[in-house]
Amino acid sequence: MKMQSFNYIASVAAVSVISLSSSFANAFSDYCDSSSQSSNVEWIESIAINGKEFASGNNDGYIRHPEIVAMLAPGTNEITLTPGFPFNVAFSETWTGWIDLNGDDLFTDYEKIFEFRATTPETVSFEIPEDLDIGLATLRVVMSYDGYNQPCGEYVYGETEDMAVSVDPLLFLD
Ligand SMILES: [Ca+2]
Numbered sequence: 001m002k003m004q005s006f007n008y009i010a011s012v013a014a015v016s017v018i019s020l021s022s023s024f025a026n027a028f029s030d031y032c033d034s035s036s037q038s039s040n041v042e043w044i045e046s047i048a049i050n051g052k053e054f055a056s057g058n059n060d061g062y063i064r065h066p067e068i069v070a071m072l073a074p075g076t077n078e079i080t081l082t083p084g085f086p087f088n089v090a091f092s093e094t095w096t097g098w099i100d101l102n103g104d105d106l107f108t109d110y111e112k113i114f115e116f117r118a119t120t121p122e123t124v125s126f127e128i129p130e131d132l133d134i135g136l137a138t139l140r141v142v143m144s145y146d147g148y149n150q151p152c153g154e155y156v157y158g159e160t161e162d163m164a165v166s167v168d169p170l171l172f173l174d
């Protein structure tokens, strides 16, 4: 059991040394497109997972964080979603998040980890099943002014961000 675990980690580390960015690009390549038409007046400013913040600012409607792996814990996790506004005028935004827990490149209702509407930064908790072995998985967050809450497709105002997540602490050794 232990040997299998270390063999797996060793192969991931080898890939990351040789070509980290292309490895992640491949990991994301099969997901459906999601983006806004405009992030001029609201965007995803930052996503913090279990207290570690990943700030991105305005990314023109979509960003895939290329070399970030956010650490999840089996059981309860916290995520803080912070919107960005250019004119000190805050709008109400619909936030929806999914994690592709089963690795089939689809974000299903079963994999939705939050959905809410808010004007200010909000922290919500979600559960990762204790017995689930996810090596690397993808978190998708959609923030939409127009209330769009689907994992795929184009909406008018807001932003989509994709990020690699893992529950395996050995993947976080830099
Ligand atoms: Ca952003």
Ligand SMILES: [Ca+2]
Pocket (backbone or CB within 6 Å): 099, 100, 101, 102, 103, 104, 105, 106, 107, 108, 111
């Ligand atoms: Ca899935």
